[in-house]
Amino acid sequence: MKHKGKTNPPGRIKIMKSFSHLMAQKDFHSITTAEIAGNAKVTEGLIYKYFRDKKDLLYQVLDNHFLVFQAKIENRITDKKNCIEQLELIIFTSLESYADNRIFSKILLLEVRNSLDFFDSSAYGRVQQYSRTILEIIEKGIKNNELKPGTDPYTLRKVILGAIEHACLGEIIFGKELDIHAVSFGIADIVFNGAKA
């Protein structure tokens, strides 16, 4: 008997909460199904009623976190008309979200990428949308001459996304504090004004 996804029973919620909680402490592979179930006070078998396998659980937890992340970004950038301001805000908000949602960022930046089936998941769909939003803003910026006409939008996106992700890695891995304002300003300054004297 498989779960159809029409309801959201307490067992399912408890499993996701338990797993989320464990992800804050250790990496995916060293979390056992026995631990997840024990922590959630259900039996191991129930996990497989609601999730295809352990990875599917990971992806669905990520998907949940991504919803909040995405809503925050989409909400904020609608105020700004200026493309550069929009991009600056995306950099800042991404850093902020990564910083106060360690589990989300740990899963997204460290755990899911090495397994190909992630890219079929609904969570990856959200990554793509976030990524597409950035590209569209850049293309608009080039069109109305806010950004240099020769800029390759894909490369610019690579630099922005790469900088954001790299900035978070130290914090995620070593638990270092990150001055979000300073770093996001610094990244934007380099990306838009250049580092050359």
Add this chain to the structure above:
Amino acid sequence: MKHKGKTNPPGRIKIMKSFSHLMAQKDFHSITTAEIAGNAKVTEGLIYKYFRDKKDLLYQVLDNHFLVFQAKIENRITDKKNCIEQLELIIFTSLESYADNRIFSKILLLEVRNSLDFFDSSAYGRVQQYSRTILEIIEKGIKNNELKPGTDPYTLRKVILGAIEHACLGEIIFGKELDIHAVSFGIADIVFNGAKA
């Protein structure tokens, strides 16, 4: 009986080669010790004579690949005196190395980061040195006014490293082709001259 690391017996080499070869085909966790041993024509037990565990094998293979990577970079940048040229060369050479050494980049960018014990490994020591080299060039560049005086060297390094890594991810994960010349030039252009019109 543990291995002291003084010699490099054929079994050890065969195991590392076998593992390297398997890493080109699938991800770390779906490679089994039985496969590694079978492929290398030794018994499973021998793996644990030379490597503490499967992860240790991963780190030592990475370490080997990193040696080549590092040598190439250090060699090339000694020609150039100009700091910006040095950084441009690092960007290009990194992309190039990542591109024609898929196993190396897959391990470094996707597989090792989620496990804390990597950061005690000798391979991580090499990552740190590579990273330090970049920082030193940036600091020199700021001192002799090639780069803007206000630049935070750590942030600039984040942008450069992040851009490089992000540029490679698509290639590693989906096997997409990457125009190294175009992308490395694009990254350098944005980072040094800025994207703002």
Add this chain to the structure above:
DNA sequence: TTCGTGAGTAAGTATCACTTACCATGGCAT
């Protein structure tokens, strides 16, 4: 000759992800 050491093997074992078969309850059509 003996002894110690490095290279390699064979046969486990504990643990883990995942499966199968089962139980209980409540709403609902007959």
Add this chain to the structure above:
DNA sequence: ATGCCATGGTAAGTGATACTTACTCACGAA
């Protein structure tokens, strides 16, 4: 009322896999 079946949940496996233990063999030095 009654039968029924979908949904939420459990209990007890099972095969695979990472890692361990105890062993053999070859050989160079004392």
